[in-house]
Amino acid sequence: MVSAGWVLLILLFPDAVGVPVRAKCTLSGYHHHGYYKDGDHIIGGFIPLTKPPSRANHNFHTAPELSERLHSLEFKSYPHMLALIHAVEEVNKNPRLLPNVSLGFHIYNAIFEDETALAGLWGLLSETGQTVPNYRCGGRGGSKIVAVIEGPTADHASRIATALGPYRYPQFSYGHLDPESRQKVQFPSLYGMVPSESSLLASIARLIRHFDWRWVGLITSDDGRGKRTVETLRKEINKAGGCVAFTWLLTEYERYGPKQIRLLDDVQRSSANVTVLHGTRMYVEAFGMVLSWPRVHLKGLVWILTSQDEFPSETKFSSLKAFDRALVLVGQKRPIPGFEPFLQRIKPRNYQGDMYIKAFWQQVHKCLWRYTSWKPRCTGEENITTNKVREHKLLSPTWGYGIYNAVYAIAHALHALVSERPLGSTKDSQAWQLLSFLNKAHFSNPAGDDIFFDRDGNVVASYEIRNWIFSPEGSLGVVPVGSIQPRAPLGQGLVINENRIRWNRRFEQRPQSVCSQSCPPGFRKKHRQGEAACCFDCIPCRAGEIANQTNMERCLQCPDDQYPNEGRDKCIPKAVTFLTYQDPLGVTLASLALSFSLLTISVLGLFVKHRNTPIVKANNRDLSYILLVSLLTCGLCSLIFIGRPGKLTCLLRQTVFGVAFAVAISSVLAKTITVVLAFKATQVGHGLRRWLRPGVSNSIVFWGTLVQVILCSIWLGSSPPFPEYNTQSEVGKIVIQCNEGSVGIFYGVLGYLGLLAMISFTVAFLARKLPDAFNEAKHITFSMVTFCCVWVSFIPTYLSAQGKKAIAIEIFSILASSMGILACIFTPKVYIILLRPDRNSKQFLKKK
Incomplete structure (x- = not known):
């Protein structure tokens, strides 16, 4: 904040909005008002050379006593002034930088009590020992002041920037700047020589x-x-x-007390091993x-x-x-190049205008200018040796590096201005003209560092x-x-x-500081309710997901053609699979299908061979042939389900199966009706005898099959089955299978077969007490019970199975139901034909 004295001064001189007006003023006492060296261009310096005194009279107006100077000298700031003097001398000796142009300086003791600071600032701008605000009294040509260097506090910088802002003098601060002072719009001519x-x-x-x-603690x-x-x-x-694990704000003047105790307790309890103290x-x-x-x-x-302090x-x-x-x-x-030789050349006799050099001399050489018995007397001829420079804590070669760079920045900006107007004079140039060159300045200083400013004016x-x-x-x-x-x-x-770092003895290697240990690959983070984002638990990824890095927020879903490995940290391509003839399950089912087919063919051949025997003729020989052929077709159609599914095989699988079973069940129904009619129409001329003609039973088979054919035609026409890749049924595998297309029609086909089976079962059950010799009703009843049990069990099992298992269940159901019909209906007849030929005669049948 700008103090009241500064604001009052600006209010008293409202015209101070540009370059100070040149006026006739006396120049008497100019060399007394600060430490001065003449040149074509003057660099102003505001350096706090003394501590704030009890009375504000130490601004080079009158020389205080030596003892008072020694007591009040700010030893850590005095080398800053020496760095400025050394840099100016070095630039003046450089023939390639500002040739034929000399730099001078005017250094003020910036105690920064308002009165003394204002006097020095306005005296600098007036170019005279007199304080004449908004007037330039010195020089015959243009203003000699080209820039101001000040420091080391942010308060100093903001106060000077407020006063100098209207005049656009380039201002260089070698101390830390408050972020609010870095507003380029408000302070366009303020440059920071310390990084922001x-x-x-x-x-x-x-x-x-x-x-x-x-997981870091923060104290500031x-x-x-x-x-x-x-x-x-x-x-x-x-x-x-x-x-941030915890945050504490403390003033530097607070001592050990309750607030510090609470802070230390927090630090002790915290799991953070790293704390930032700013x-x-x-x-x-x-x-x-x-x-x-x-x-x-x-x-x-x-x-x-x-x-950032040393x-x-x-x-x-x-x-x-x-x-x-x-x-x-x-x-x-x-280290400032040439600073040590410069310090070694310093003699008090060469700096008569510097009233504090003797106090500095006593401090460095540990002597006194007056005679004492406990310290040697200063002669002014002592040498500041290299050892003294290295041993003295205030004579570090790096001390004043920011001021050194500021002088070179001003020199390079002036050099660019000179280069732009080689035939003209820069002595009448105004300070504000350097700003554009400073903003573009980029040079290497004698120490080898690249110096340039960012858009906010910070080096x-x-x-x-x-x-x-x-x-x-x-x-x-x-x-x-x-x-x-x-x-x-x-x-x-x-x-x-890192090999050079020596950590706290508590840590054997590079320390860790985390609220929660990192989640390894295969796990994801689950944040704890109400705690910081760095505090979390690790939970494993779900099935089908991976985490391929540490500390992942969420797991990644594997593509459909890949699956997670055991560690769930990467996706592995799935193997393409289907029910093959090389598969043990496929071999087993194919063997069962072929065995059943051979058995059916054997029964069919046996019936054809004994086609004229009473047992074959008595049970409707043609229907028996149709039934056996349809069962053979059912057995062989199960082979279509084995092998790589294609468009044709997917179309044939369910349709051939549905039609073949429709023929088989219709044949069974026709046989059942024929048996019932045969026993009900025993009298000659009975009305039911006309239904015993061979064409009637064939019609039953035809119409029963036709309905199934129509259903399958609608299925193939509207939503036919097609091959698809099933990526979910088996872990790590892609199963090639047939999609049934319209699931409703598929279960309609199965339902129709069930309806035919229920009708056959009902009719056969009602005719079960007819004479045994001609009666197949009992056998048909058992066959339909077997058929229904198989397919009723099939539906829930099929729905719960996936991939190859579902195909195997359907094949097994086809074979089991076909085997049940073949066994229940034809086993008694085969037994009589092969083992009891004596019963295969008309006399025996009539007797029964």
Whole structure:
């Protein structure tokens, strides 16, 4: 938020909507108002060189006492100023970059109490020591100020961006920017030299995805940034297939208390082995102090720390010991080229305008400018050796890398502007003209990094993955283990050496962090009611389904021509099958059919041979021949059911069977009626004797068969049987079978045969007490009982069977019913003909 002082100033000067107006102002004291070096183009710098004092008088207006400077000097920010000075000097010495054009700088101490900060900002824009808002007082040509570098906090950036926005000065922030400050429409000239927080959170999600951690805890700061972090990181983790096990928001100022106790209890009870701690360096250190309390004994965890601030290495930090073996993501920084030689050349006499260099000198060389007995006296000629640079925690060669890149971005944009107008002068150029070149800037800095900005104005950079390892003495060792390019395509941009990572001692190998173990192939996930999506049970796939990957949400149905293997993790092609003559069942049924046919032929031959004997003639010889031929046809038609079904065989199977049995049952009915009429019309001239003519019995057979022929003709004409592939009847097999077409007509054919059989049974049953010698009624009764029992049993059995079994049941029913008729009707006659020829005579028949 913009403070009241800033808003008031803007309200007082409503004309501040463009380039400051040039006016005549005195230039006295210009070199006193900040640390200044002249050049063709000036880079403004707002760096907090001191801590906020009790009174705001440290903005280079008057020089404070050395002791006060030493006490208030912000040592971690002073190298930032040195990095800016070094970068400007390096650019000016480069003959290929901005030839014949020099860069200068004007650095202000950005304590950022409103009054002092406003004074410095408007003084910079006015180009004079006087604060004249909306007026440019310095320079004879165009404005020398081309860009402003500031930092390190988001508040600093937003305040300066609000004031500089109307003037379109390019602004470079080397600190972390609030996501709200990254609205390009509101702040079109603001550029971030630190990767955006969204890219950091995306990098965390990539790291979690790489290790397949699906159950992660999240702890962050209790402020607007922390809440946005929770929302963003939850989406990123969910997108990667994971879930957030618990979320806690804590301020960095909270100490060990009830809220922390509840948090630690949640962490201890949770099955998550990975916890993300996101916040500033101070926040991480404060939470580490909570974990360091003697009463806190957490189980071994994998901590992911995401602070972009530098943590000095090889230093004792008792508050960070709780994060031993943690993985830390930091913005990748390279050593600034030539920074060490630059530091070694620094002498206080060469920087007379820098009132804080002596305080810095005392800190680095551990000396005092005044005489004391406990420390050596500073001479100003001491050398900052390589060892001192490496040992001093604030002189890291990577410190100020963002400022270094900002200077080079400004230089390359100016170089592009110079190249566009080679014959003209750039000294009268306006700062806003650099924006189009900055948006398109893409260059390699002297360290070898590619520098360019994304559409939101953030520098695109990678993150370094570090492994913290504390020694028994408490010294922090930092081991680089990889890097992440957050904007690389998914599956790329992550380079990590897992062999270098040392995990928490609780884990012998790469740790897992899941709410539920992965469902193996062959199983699918069933989510638990009321729990996170990562908490589920594994249930096996149903019949006909497979799961060929782990953690599948649903099983896949195998195609009709395939079936699941035993593990239900892949589909196997089904074997094509049908009832063949090579099949044991087919061989058995074919043998029975041939045996029955041979037996029927034998009986028929026996009857033909003894056709003139009384036993053959007495029972209507012609009907016996018709019945035997029809039974032979029934036996042989069962062979059509064996073999690969085709169009012709499917058409013939049921129709031949239905017509053949219709002839057989009609013949039996005709024989039964003939027997009844023979005994009822014994007197000469009886009215029933005319029905005993041979043509009557043949008519019964004809009309009984004709009805069945008509039914079969309708069947073949309307919905004939056809071959089909049955993929469901047998597991792992495709059965080629005949589809009956019209099921209604099929059962109508069977029903008609049943009707004929019931009529024959009824007539035969009523005639069962007639004289035995001429009476076949008893035998016909038994044959029809057998026939009906077989086919009544057939229907439910056929309906419950599938594939080859259904075909086998129908063949068996055909043979069984045919055998029953043959056995019941013809066995007594064959017995008399072959074994009791004495009974096969007229005298014996008359006697009976």
